[in-house]
Amino acid sequence: MVIEKIKESRFTPDVFDITTFGTAFADHMLLSWYKDGKWSEPIIKPYGKLDFTPAISVGHYGQGIFEGMKAYKGETGDVYLFRPDKNLERLNKSAERLDMPQIPEEIFMDGLKALIDLDRQWVPSTYGMSLYLRPVMFATEEAITARSSNEYLFAILTAVAPNYYNKPLSVKVADRYSRAANGGVGFAKAAGNYAGSFYPTHLAREEGYDQVIWTDDATHTFIEEAGTMNVFVRINDKLITAPTSERILDGVTRRSMIELAKAEGIDVEVRKVTVEEMHTAHKNGQLKEVFGVGTAVVVNNYVAVGYASERLELEDLPETESYGKILKKKLVDLQMGISEDPFGWRLKVEENLVEA
Structure with a gap:
């Protein structure tokens, strides 16, 4: 070198x-x-x-x-x-x-x-x-x-x-535009994936939202990703996130959050989750949190989700009750060497690798 x-x-x-x-x-x-x-x-x-x-x-x-x-x-x-x-x-x-x-x-x-x-x-x-x-x-x-x-x-x-975002976000569920399709490059960190997302995000911002929750391209029924993040939905005390696929990026933070949640005794399901399931849970008072995770953002708990003509407001839970906030602290503490690393995820960069 x-x-x-x-x-x-x-x-x-x-x-x-x-x-x-x-x-x-x-x-x-x-x-x-x-x-x-x-x-x-x-x-x-x-x-x-x-x-x-x-x-x-x-x-x-x-x-x-x-x-x-x-x-x-x-x-x-x-x-x-x-x-x-x-x-x-x-x-x-x-x-x-x-x-x-x-x-x-x-x-x-x-x-x-x-x-x-x-x-x-x-x-x-x-x-x-x-x-x-x-x-x-x-x-x-x-x-x-x-x-x-x-x-x-x-x-x-x-x-x-x-901080990538200096505030909790509000997100709009996509019902026309798609981030990715089967057989495409949605699972890849391809530059064009982001270019194609900018215009729908611009439209969402005109409606008062910060980002878009992407849904499946065929039916716009299933929740997939949100902006630059993977999405987690908490219904009662169950945390749900979509499985990775040809359309969904296999986020390192997402993967780590699943393992951290399980270690904390949180009930986690990796399965398809519909927009209607989220909407019904909100109507019944069972939708506790929706949050996005990613390397840049770490975790962002959403304050509202736009669904059709509705705006689903979400409660700002205290740090001791919010799964998103609890898991964010666990992850950052591990990354910064504050806590133990039982998973072997942390790699120390040795000093003086480059000669003076």
């Missing part, structure tokens, strides 16, 4: 006062280029611009995928990753679906740890904050031929991460 250090760090402590997500980038980035059927030796260099032409393949045919991860700093100053093997697994699953090359484990894992070690001062120690990590791969061949690219760039960017 080639290391090219920045001459003078751009870090200042006030960067941790930032309130916008994904705009304060750390000093370095990792790059590896795929050409002639192989990946180049990765290089870590100062974060900055790259040189492309308007003919770059990703701009025309959309071969772009990414992951969302975080680095956490514990009370002792140690820096941790959270289940990075699952992100690599999903990144390569996405790559396969979009006919892109696989990322070797040594480039991903060794590069990730070296990059974080080099910029560990950028990892905030404030509870709930983190350094967001964005592994991304996209087609770079200078060609506008409609085919898979022959050249790609794999990069890892890092940015200081305050």
Whole structure:
């Protein structure tokens, strides 16, 4: 691995006062280029611009995928990753679906740890904050031929991460637009999945909502995802979340929440849940919570769900009664090294991986 250090760090402590997500980038980035059927030796260099032409393949045919991860700093100053093997697994699953090359484990894992070690001062120690990590791969061949690219760039960017949402959200159930369809790329972290969601989200915001709860494309009957999150519905004391499928992203946070909930003795069901079931539970006073989970947001308890012409208001439960808030604290405590890690999810980033 080639290391090219920045001459003078751009870090200042006030960067941790930032309130916008994904705009304060750390000093370095990792790059590896795929050409002639192989990946180049990765290089870590100062974060900055790259040189492309308007003919770059990703701009025309959309071969772009990414992951969302975080680095956490514990009370002792140690820096941790959270289940990075699952992100690599999903990144390569996405790559396969979009006919892109696989990322070797040594480039991903060794590069990730070296990059974080080099910029560990950028990892905030404030509870709930983190350094967001964005592994991304996209087609770079200078060609506008409609085919898979022959050249790609794999990069890892890092940015200081305050709370993704600074308030509980209200969400609108989709009854026309769809995020994904059977046989499509809904399970992949494909860039186009997000582009296609922006317009329906814009319409929901015009109605006074923050995000969209996506439903199945065929009938708009079953709850699937919400914005950038997997969805959990709590009816009485039972927590329900949809099973993953061709249409639903297999979220690392979702998977972890299920295991944490079971460890806490919470009754969890992974099954299809209909919009009507949620609506009926609300009408009967049995709908206790609906919340979204994801790497960036962690957990966001919704204050309202829009269903047809109705707005289903949800009670803001105290922290000792809300499953979403209880599980969020359990997860963040584990990620930041405050609590024990009985699952083996936490990976410490050793110091001095990069020579001075």
